[in-house]
Amino acid sequence: MNKVVLAYSGGLDTSAIVPWLKEHYDCDVVAFVADVGQGAEELAGVEEKAKASGASECYVVDLKEEFARAYIYPTLKTGAVYEGTYLLGTAMARPIIAKAQVEIARKVGADALAHGCTGKGNDQVRFESCYAALAPDLTVIAPWREWQLDSRESLLNYLAERDIPCSASATKIYSRDANAWHISHEGGELEDPWNEPSAQVWTLTNSPEQAPDEPEYLSVTLEKGEITAVNGASLSPLGCLETLNQLAAKHGVGRVDIVENRLVGMKSRGCYETPGGTVMMAALQAIDELVLDKASRSWKSQLSEQFAQLLYDGRWFTPLKQSVLAAAEALAEKATGEVVLKLYKGQATAVKKRSPYSLYSEDFATFGADEVYNQQHAEGFIRLFSLPSRIAALQQQGGGDG
Known part of the structure; x- marks a missing residue:
């Protein structure tokens, strides 16, 4: 290899990967850092860290707006939730990171891509599936599947032997992944599903017990399945998300603790915090209740499950993704309106909803006059609706003679 572009985070793993690549492949290493909203603290000094590790260059690319507009919002329209609970924050960020990494590789004339994903996780599949779709000509290097370094201690020793500075320590408990949509937590006591997560697991949201004792109401405006305003203030997709994150986190909204089925075959336990996303999902579901008929809602539930699975599996750059998104766009055509949500002690509940395309009619639904x-029309409907059961029962009573 002559030049490798590494998806770099500044953490322990990728800090060790830079010198390892140089030593084992005798190549120039270019670090690529994706800013997907993980926060200024995590990005502070990342260019200096990369170069101190041996990288010749470091590109920090701001992807936050594109992430919200072109990845989060389309996913929201599908209603995708993995295994009924997980709002796909980590999976959602991987395709945009991979795409930007490939673009940097083309820019600098690299002939290989590298990542720091372990051989046990989903991300190796997600990144490499995206690489395959976007840059099949580039070689992929996955150090965790090649090197003999197998623990935090061995990585720290590897860096110390080369006098490469690293702020990581051997006492780190949790593995976390943050972006504008969510933050995930794994490791530590979470590796035993019998352990309740301790208070130190959660970093983004208040616990419901510590949340305000008074509920907070907020208004969300939607146009064709997209959140366009919060409390009457028009904002970009990223602006809406950041505002809702702040409001909902205060009330402990968006915490989940699940054991999920990884793509690679094993189960893993993760705790996720997705405050703003939880509010957005609740608002979209409330509008869907008004504007979609029964058959359309059933169809959307199938699309949601299909999209959740393909996104979790790293199939963003595929015809299947394009097909499902096209169907979701059609269903979202009339998903326009306003929803008022109540935030209280970990819950985001839609308490008011209205839409110019609402199929709900009080004239029909009322219990009053x-x-x-004409209620007498129901008799004929019920008779026809239950006709198969009636025929089967008559047949049974007649001894099966028909």
Whole structure:
């Protein structure tokens, strides 16, 4: 290899990967850092860290707005939730990171890509599936599948032997991944599903017990399945998300603790915090309840499950993703309106909803007197609806003679 572009985070793993690549492949290493909203603290000094580790260059690319607009919002329209609980924050960020990494590789004339994913996780599949779709001509290097370094201690020793500075320590408990949509937590006591997460696991949201004792109400405006305003203030997709993150985190909204099925076959336990995303999902579901008929809602539930699976599996750059998104766009055509949500002690509840395309009619649904519905018509409907059961019962009573 002549030049390798490494997806670099500044953490322990990628700090060790830079010198390892140079030693084992005798190549120039270019570090690529994706700013997907993980926060200024995590990005502070990352260029200096990369170069101190041996990288010739370090590109920090701001992807936050594109991430919200072109990845989060389309996923929201599908209603995708993995295994009924996980809002796919880590999986959602991987395709945009991989795409930007490939673009840097083309820019600097690299002939290889590298990542710091372990051989046990989902991310190795996600990154490499995206590389395959976008840059099949580039070689992929996955150090965790090649080197003999197998613990935090061995990585720290490797760096110390080369006088490469690293702020990591051997006492780190949790593995975390943050972006504008969420933060995930794994490791430590979470590796035993019988252990309740301790207070130090959670970093983004208040616990419900510590949340305000008074509920907070907020208004969300939607246009064609996209959140466009919060409390009447028009904002970009990223602006809406950041505002809702701040409001919902205060009330402990968006915490989940799950054992999920990884793509590579094993189960893993993770705790996720997705405050703003939880509010957005609740708002979209509330509008769907108004504007989608029964058959359309059933179809969307199938799309949601399909999209959750393909996103979790790293199949963003595929015809299947394009197909499912096209269907979701069609269903979102009338997902316009306003939702008022109540934030209280870990819950985001839609308490008011309205849409110019609402199929709900009080004239028909009322328990009071009405002039639009003849209840006697129900008798014929029920008789036809239950006709298969009636025929089967008659057949049974007649001894199967028909």
